[in-house]
Amino acid sequence: MLGVTPDTNDQRPSTNNLKEISLVYDVCIVGSGAGGGMAAYALTKAGANVVLLEAGPSWFASRDSKMLMPSYASPRRGASTKTRPFGEFDACDGGWEIEGEPYTVAPGSKFMWWRARMLGGRTNHWGRISLRFGPRDFQGKTRDGLGEDWPIGYDDVAPYYDRVDRLIGLFGSHENLPNEPNGIFQPPPKPRCYELLVKKASDKLNVTCIPARLSIITQPLNGRLKCHYCGQCNRGCGVKANFSSPDVLIAPALATKRLTLLTSSMVREVTVGKDGLATGVSYIDKRTGEDKHVEARIVVLSASACETSRLLLNSKSSFFPQGLANGSGTVGKYLTDTTGTDLAGFIPAMADHVTHNEDGVGGMHLYMPWWLDNSKLDFPRGYHIEVWGGLYQPSAGFMGGIERYPGGGGYGKQLKQDYRKYYGATIGFSGRGEMIPNDESYLEIDPNVVDRWGIPVARFHWGWTDHEFNQVKHMHETFRALLTEMGGEIFSPMPTKEQGYNISTGGQIIHELGGARMGSDPKTSVVNANCQAHECKNLFVADGSPFVSQADKNPTWTILALSWRTADYIASQRKEGAL
Numbered sequence: 084m085l086g087v088t089p090d091t092n093d094q095r096p097s098t099n100n101l102k103e104i105s106l107v108y109d110v111c112i113v114g115s116g117a118g119g120g121m122a123a124y125a126l127t128k129a130g131a132n133v134v135l136l137e138a139g140p141s142w143f144a145s146r147d148s149k150m151l152m153p154s155y156a157s158p159r160r161g162a163s164t165k166t167r168p169f170g171e172f173d174a175c176d177g178g179w180e181i182e183g184e185p186y187t188v189a190p191g192s193k194f195m196w197w198r199a200r201m202l203g204g205r206t207n208h209w210g211r212i213s214l215r216f217g218p219r220d221f222q223g224k225t226r227d228g229l230g231e232d233w234p235i236g237y238d239d240v241a242p243y244y245d246r247v248d249r250l251i252g253l254f255g256s257h258e259n260l261p262n263e264p265n266g267i268f269q270p271p272p273k274p275r276c277y278e279l280l281v282k283k284a285s286d287k288l289n290v291t292c293i294p295a296r297l298s299i300i301t302q303p304l305n306g307r308l309k310c311h312y313c314g315q316c317n318r319g320c321g322v323k324a325n326f327s328s329p330d331v332l333i334a335p336a337l338a339t340k341r342l343t344l345l346t347s348s349m350v351r352e353v354t355v356g357k358d359g360l361a362t363g364v365s366y367i368d369k370r371t372g373e374d375k376h377v378e379a380r381i382v383v384l385s386a387s388a389c390e391t392s393r394l395l396l397n398s399k400s401s402f403f404p405q406g407l408a409n410g411s412g413t414v415g416k417y418l419t420d421t422t423g424t425d426l427a428g429f430i431p432a433m434a435d436h437v438t439h440n441e442d443g444v445g446g447m448h449l450y451m452p453w454w455l456d457n458s459k460l461d462f463p464r465g466y467h468i469e470v471w472g473g474l475y476q477p478s479a480g481f482m483g484g485i486e487r488y489p490g491g492g493g494y495g496k497q498l499k500q501d502y503r504k505y506y507g508a509t510i511g512f513s514g515r516g517e518m519i520p521n522d523e524s525y526l527e528i529d530p531n532v533v534d535r536w537g538i539p540v541a542r543f544h545w546g547w548t549d550h551e552f553n554q555v556k557h558m559h560e561t562f563r564a565l566l567t568e569m570g571g572e573i574f575s576p577m578p579t580k581e582q583g584y585n586i587s588t589g590g591q592i593i594h595e596l597g598g599a600r601m602g603s604d605p606k607t608s609v610v611n612a613n614c615q616a617h618e619c620k621n622l623f624v625a626d627g628s629p630f631v632s633q634a635d636k637n638p639t640w641t642i643l644a645l646s647w648r649t650a651d652y653i654a655s656q657r658k659e660g661a662l
């Protein structure tokens with residue numbers, strides 16, 4: 084093993100409770116993001132004695148957020164740092180690279196892996212776009228013969244979506260669209276000025292455009308205050324009006340006194356007993372560099388889709404020589420990410436704007452769900468469109484590229500005038516679509532590289548197919564039509580086939596799913612319909628890894644609903660004495 088360096092950066096008060104480590108816990112959960120936070124919440128509420136291990140330090144937005152810090156208060160003016168790539172005051176500690184924790188990419192592939200290392204994982208930053216999968220999303224293969232169907236359908240998950248809506252809260256509107264199910268919504272905020280322009284253009288082009296669905300509360304809920312429209316959601320909400328796992332799930336789980344939280348604890352592998360059942364996990368205490376073990380009757384992996392695959396593949400034993408629960412050889416396989424591409428344009432109608440109120444949440448107030456029929460198109464499955472623009476708080480890098488605006492750029496007074504003139508006059512669109520799982524896109528363990536803790540790292544393989552390329556081409560055509568309809572000027576030419584139509588790099592949209600696919604057949608899947616490993620009955624997965632397909636929906640609301648469903652199953656099996 085490599086020498087292990089203690090985590091000297093972690094100066095925050097310890098939430099570790101090391102004296103508890105000799106206990107055998109009912110359940111051990113690895114990772115505290117959307118999946119792990121929800122599992123901890125539901126299992127402690129169900130009476131289980133739970134230990135939760137998280138590789139990063141403690142962080143609660145209600146305590147630690149820089150929500151109202153003006154960018155000019157810092158000499159960096161809010162510019163990004165190595166561990167905060169989305170800006171100095173952003174909530175999320177993590178990034179495309181994490182010191183001492185590399186990953187590799189196979190020759191010929193491109194892949195980017197964004198990881199968070201803190202209590203709550205990526206839920207501290209995420210865009211909070213909270214979409215249910217629709218009935219069609221669970222049955223892709225039945226519709227077009229591609230990929231696989233899920234072993235469960237919308238009706239199995241719907242009661243848990245309802246529970247998540249009631250507990251966490253989101254705004255939205257009842258639209259009764261066939262594959263965009265209604266939820267239990269709070270009232271949505273009104274469209275902002277630039278969004279009204281977008282709505283007008285989409286109506287003209289028959290592109291469905293409806294209020295966004297974001298897990299931000301516009302009415303008080305379960306002791307949390309409603310949003311006051313400061314627009315700084317990415318920094319973490321100091322009043323808990325948006326969803327992050329620490330404030331909304333882990334804090335109530337801690338209040339049950341049945342949750343032991345071990346932060347700065349990097350899990351190395353799941354340990355297995357002579358009977359082939361999981362006995363707990365071994366981990367590195369990053370504060371001291373010591374190797375430790377925690378024992379539990381049930382193990383739930385929620386380390387994020389790719390980390391969970393890595394953990395399973397690294398958990399080798401005489402029972403599981405190919406890695407835990409990997410008799411099918413499919414751990415790490417069927418990895419997907421959302422397809423993505425973006426385009427912005429200058430909208431002259433928004434230049435030299437009359438000062439107006441643009442208060443709102445830290446995200447879009449409108450979006451466009453998939454609105455077309457694939458039988459008339461040259462690609463399967465759909466995409467949705469996210470909208471951006473407006474008068475966000477300036478920080479370092481603000482309005483870079485101003486020289487592309489008519490007469491824009493230069494120095495001094497003229498440059499300042501141009502900033503005033505063009506501030507808020509850009510509108511952009513991001514397409515986010517469904518990828519079909521393929522044999523080229525998977526992760527394995529790199530035989531030659533270990534991280535700072537001596538843990539073998541993940542190696543990624545990636546390949547888009549024409550399904551995805553044709554879809555992003557269509558995204559660009561739609562964005563161009565919308566911007567043109569608004570009278571906009573587009574600064575970049577239509578990307579070509581040779582440029583892959585500017586499709587995102589695999590992993591770049593940060594919606595990695597799969598790797599421990601759900602299915603009825605143990606020969607082709609890792610977990611069953613309850614996210615329980617086929618080959619190890621006291622091992623469960625509660626993150627994005629059991630997903631069979633992407634859907635054109637951001638995945639977190641489904642991760643939360645499935646995690647709660649899995650926790651309920653664990654609780655019922657414990658009651659029956661089956662676990």
Ligand SMILES: Cc1cc2nc3c(=O)[nH]c(=O)nc-3n(C[C@H](O)[C@H](O)[C@H](O)COP(=O)(O)OP(=O)(O)OC[C@H]3O[C@@H](n4cnc5c(N)ncnc54)[C@H](O)[C@@H]3O)c2cc1C
Nearest residue numbers: 114116117118138204205210211212350387626637638639
């Ligand atoms: C910029 C950005 C915008 C996003 N926007 C949206 C959006 O609008 N809508 C949406 O649905 N999704 C969005 N996402 C994705 C969303 O954040 C994830 O889907 C969600 O957080 C996944 O939850 P998870 O529990 O699987 O993983 P994570 O939230 O990543 O949590 C995993 C946790 O496990 C810990 N961990 C990993 N390995 C170990 C180990 N070996 N030992 C101990 N702990 C470990 C990590 O430190 C981390 O805290 C966005 C993500 C980002 C980064």
Ligand code: SF4
Nearest residue numbers: 310311313314316320
């Ligand atoms: S916009 Fe609302 S939810 Fe977001 S940080 Fe401000 S108050 Fe909190």
